[in-house]
Amino acid sequence: MTNDYRAEIIAVGTELLRGEITDTNSGYLATQLPLVGIELTRITTAGDNLEQLSETLQQALERVNIVLITGGLGPTEDDLTRESIAAVIDEVPEVNPELEAELRRLFQHMGREMPSHNIKQAWLIPSAESLKNPLGTAPGWWVNKKGKTVVAMPGPPREMTAMWANEVKPRLKAILTNRVILARSVKTYGVPEAEVAELVQPFFETDNPSLGIYAKPDGIQLRLIAYGDDAEKLLDDGEARLYEIFGTRIWGKEEEKLEGLIAGWLTQSGLTLAVMEDATGGLISSILTRLPESERFLRGGMIVRADDIKVNCGIPESLIKQYGAISPEVAEVMALAVREQFSADIGLSTSGVMQNTGSKGNRPGLTYVGIADMHSVKTWAHNFSRFREYSGQREAIGALFRLRQRLAETGVINI
Amino acid sequence: MTNDYRAEIIAVGTELLRGEITDTNSGYLATQLPLVGIELTRITTAGDNLEQLSETLQQALERVNIVLITGGLGPTEDDLTRESIAAVIDEVPEVNPELEAELRRLFQHMGREMPSHNIKQAWLIPSAESLKNPLGTAPGWWVNKKGKTVVAMPGPPREMTAMWANEVKPRLKAILTNRVILARSVKTYGVPEAEVAELVQPFFETDNPSLGIYAKPDGIQLRLIAYGDDAEKLLDDGEARLYEIFGTRIWGKEEEKLEGLIAGWLTQSGLTLAVMEDATGGLISSILTRLPESERFLRGGMIVRADDIKVNCGIPESLIKQYGAISPEVAEVMALAVREQFSADIGLSTSGVMQNTGSKGNRPGLTYVGIADMHSVKTWAHNFSRFREYSGQREAIGALFRLRQRLAETGVINI
Numbered sequence: 001m002t003n004d005y006r007a008e009i010i011a012v013g014t015e016l017l018r019g020e021i022t023d024t025n026s027g028y029l030a031t032q033l034p035l036v037g038i039e040l041t042r043i044t045t046a047g048d049n050l051e052q053l054s055e056t057l058q059q060a061l062e063r064v065n066i067v068l069i070t071g072g073l074g075p076t077e078d079d080l081t082r083e084s085i086a087a088v089i090d091e092v093p094e095v096n097p098e099l100e101a102e103l104r105r106l107f108q109h110m111g112r113e114m115p116s117h118n119i120k121q122a123w124l125i126p127s128a129e130s131l132k133n134p135l136g137t138a139p140g141w142w143v144n145k146k147g148k149t150v151v152a153m154p155g156p157p158r159e160m161t162a163m164w165a166n167e168v169k170p171r172l173k174a175i176l177t178n179r180v181i182l183a184r185s186v187k188t189y190g191v192p193e194a195e196v197a198e199l200v201q202p203f204f205e206t207d208n209p210s211l212g213i214y215a216k217p218d219g220i221q222l223r224l225i226a227y228g229d230d231a232e233k234l235l236d237d238g239e240a241r242l243y244e245i246f247g248t249r250i251w252g253k254e255e256e257k258l259e260g261l262i263a264g265w266l267t268q269s270g271l272t273l274a275v276m277e278d279a280t281g282g283l284i285s286s287i288l289t290r291l292p293e294s295e296r297f298l299r300g301g302m303i304v305r306a307d308d309i310k311v312n313c314g315i316p317e318s319l320i321k322q323y324g325a326i327s328p329e330v331a332e333v334m335a336l337a338v339r340e341q342f343s344a345d346i347g348l349s350t351s352g353v354m355q356n357t358g359s360k361g362n363r364p365g366l367t368y369v370g371i372a373d374m375h376s377v378k379t380w381a382h383n384f385s386r387f388r389e390y391s392g393q394r395e396a397i398g399a400l401f402r403l404r405q406r407l408a409e410t411g412v413i414n415i
Numbered sequence: 416m417t418n419d420y421r422a423e424i425i426a427v428g429t430e431l432l433r434g435e436i437t438d439t440n441s442g443y444l445a446t447q448l449p450l451v452g453i454e455l456t457r458i459t460t461a462g463d464n465l466e467q468l469s470e471t472l473q474q475a476l477e478r479v480n481i482v483l484i485t486g487g488l489g490p491t492e493d494d495l496t497r498e499s500i501a502a503v504i505d506e507v508p509e510v511n512p513e514l515e516a517e518l519r520r521l522f523q524h525m526g527r528e529m530p531s532h533n534i535k536q537a538w539l540i541p542s543a544e545s546l547k548n549p550l551g552t553a554p555g556w557w558v559n560k561k562g563k564t565v566v567a568m569p570g571p572p573r574e575m576t577a578m579w580a581n582e583v584k585p586r587l588k589a590i591l592t593n594r595v596i597l598a599r600s601v602k603t604y605g606v607p608e609a610e611v612a613e614l615v616q617p618f619f620e621t622d623n624p625s626l627g628i629y630a631k632p633d634g635i636q637l638r639l640i641a642y643g644d645d646a647e648k649l650l651d652d653g654e655a656r657l658y659e660i661f662g663t664r665i666w667g668k669e670e671e672k673l674e675g676l677i678a679g680w681l682t683q684s685g686l687t688l689a690v691m692e693d694a695t696g697g698l699i700s701s702i703l704t705r706l707p708e709s710e711r712f713l714r715g716g717m718i719v720r721a722d723d724i725k726v727n728c729g730i731p732e733s734l735i736k737q738y739g740a741i742s743p744e745v746a747e748v749m750a751l752a753v754r755e756q757f758s759a760d761i762g763l764s765t766s767g768v769m770q771n772t773g774s775k776g777n778r779p780g781l782t783y784v785g786i787a788d789m790h791s792v793k794t795w796a797h798n799f800s801r802f803r804e805y806s807g808q809r810e811a812i813g814a815l816f817r818l819r820q821r822l823a824e825t826g827v828i829n830i
Contacts, residue, residue, distance in 0.1 A: 016458075033434075034434075043459070045441070280701065282716060289695075300717065300721060301717070301718035303717070306715060
């Protein structure tokens with residue numbers, strides 16, 4: 001990449017420096033900028049201080065041609081992003097009549113008098129174009145002067161991401177017309193991050209396509225980015241290479257989520273599910289419940305923590321005594337029992353304790369997953385204790401991957 | 416605060432600029448630094464580039480006396496934090512025999528040959544003292560030269576936070592001896608952030624004590640920080656003022672969590688709980704299951720999504736027909752039913768749909784919470800739909816706050 005495609009981010013707000021708010025905007029933009037072919041070279045978090053902001057912006061503009069600023073567009077005297085841009089590029093802000101009219105309409109619509117200090121949200125400088133903010137009172141600024149571009153977006157993530165997608169990204173693409181940029185993601189499961197990095201390393205040392213490796217709770221995501229006229233072909237080749245390397249350990253593409261795929265498969269095939277959870281304590285059910293389609297396939301679930309509750313829910317006491325509550329035998333009967341009691345096509349169970357408990361005489365983190373369907377019942381042993389805080393989440397995701405595996409083995413889906 | 420107490424953070428890593436990893440270290444340190452009396456004035460995220468890192472560090476040291484660096488301490492040639500510190504303060508790194516012996520022992524212990532490039536993790540410069548890292552191979556550096564302090568800590572958050580707590584925080588406290596710094600937090604629930612800010616504003620415009628306002632899923636946290644010889648008294652007065660303002664809307668202190676308090680109350684009073692969830696789909700159970708004590712008080716739970724499952728689980732079909740599945744009447748019977756079926760002292764229920772679904776003919780986000788105990792059964796209507804993605808979590812937390820309220824009303828706890 002040439003220097004023309006380099007950018008810096010400035011995140012504005014004393015509350016960020018005091019840790020009162022976490023800056024999620026910069027991480028979001030960091031994932032977005034490669035998609036328009038921009039290389040991010042620095043992120044600076046600065047306080048609500050005109051001198052510091054101006055100095056930071058000045059220095060950034062000496063290094064790169066594109067600077068993205070988030071925050072500091074509110075109406076108070078602590079909101080100084082506009083003032084600092086104006087100072088650095090030596091222009092004077094004036095109230096723009098159209099923006100003022102729009103702002104007054106907005107306050108009227110909210111049934112409130114517009115406080116006088118809000119007027120600065122209608123400011124513009126000669127080199128600035130206003131960027132629409134349908135989710136708040138602060139419009140953004142798109143500033144172009146002497147080959148440099150400064151973009152100011154509001155701090156609230158909801159407003160920032162909307163303005164990025166609707167206003168900023170298209171404009172950046174338009175000024176970077178000589179670059180075709182394409183991206184494609186695949187998602188793997190069951191391969192440790194270090195192994196992923198080792199496996200792909202020989203094939204992806206180039207920067208076109210470039211390969212990003214992102215560790216997520218549901219596995220490792222690989223994102224290919226290619227530019228130039230043959231970007232499409234580079235991505236096709238790169239993707240084919242990834243399928244050669246990882247095969248069926250690739251389970252999804254782009255923004256797909258495992259629970260979303262499962263919801264789609266179950267809904268399409270008309271199958272229903274019921275869950276009996278010990279280890280995961282309701283987490284699997286709650287992950288699936290978040291999806292609107294869950295009303296069509298999730299019959300319900302049970303959380304069986306105490307042993308006598310397990311017995312009430314259809315697990316023979318003798319079985320618990322013989323094998324222990326945390327055993328493949330009990331996980332198997334749990335899956336069968338919930339399938340029957342909830343009249344579901346598939347019963348899914350987790351037996352075990354989460355990492356941070358560790359009683360019941362078993363290794364913390366060791367769980368058994370059981371799946372009962374129209375064909376048979378199967379169990380698997382899992383241990384995610386090395387992931388500490390997130391072991392419950394890993395266990396829930398691990399169980400859902402077993403469900404995917406069974407749907408494939410029984411011919412419901414092709415993977 | 417004088418300039419002596421100002422610090423900057425430099426977060427190192429090209430993977431941060433590509434969005435492959437989210438920088439959680441800077442946010443953590445931002446919340447920690449006020450506790451040792453340090454004002455954070457800037458955070459810079461820089462790539463793995465010797466020139467850029469050195470320039471960034473050089474500029475930071477021109478502005479402030481304390482610079483904290485995270486990341487770039489790995490063994491590869493891309494890990495350049497040590498090199499850049501050495502370059503900026505003009506010293507030459509040498510292998511320290513003790514650190515080398517320790518590093519070799521560590522690799523022996525892991526049963527692996529030490530790769531030759533790892534040797535730089537045993538480097539020191541004359542002005543640097545080594546900081547122990549019990550969780551990884553990269554020791555930190557504590558550098559003191561000409562009144563400036565540079566601290567280098569590893570990038571993995573687990574290693575960084577441990578080194579901060581055990582090595583860095585005590586050393587910073589020791590060099591900032593003339594300041595007594597104390598902090599105290601209280602947590603409120605049920606007061607919108609804007610209202611909290613408005614209520615406290617007249618009383619906390621000073622910087623001693625200073626007041627930080629943090630929005631969390633379980634309400635607004637208020638943190639008082641005071642310094643000087645009468646810091647203790649300033650905090651006492653400030654805290655008393657907060658109790659005057661918020662009264663029983665303050666539910667916790669310091670690091671307390673609502674589910675942790677509930678677990679403590681139930682365990683101490685020997686009461687047991689069972690949960691029947693529709694709207695929250697297992698989330699309440701899974702939040703409680705994360706706590707080790709849950710084995711003593713959480714009998715289990717049911718997730719009843721489909722109406723016929725509700726009927727199977729003891730909700731009369733006529734009731735659902737008459738009032739609808741999402742109604743105070745059904746929430747009431749759900750709480751009674753789960754209390755009885757799971758032989759628990761308290762039955763808790765949620766009825767409704769999450770914001771993103773919206774079928775069942777009811778307003779999305781509208782839920783009813785039911786609690787049945789030895790005295791009676793009560794229900795409440797909640798609506799968290801304005802929180803979008805997090806509405807499920809808000810509903811679960813809202814239900815747990817109702818449980819706290821009932822425990823208070825029935826004399827189990829004093830609030």
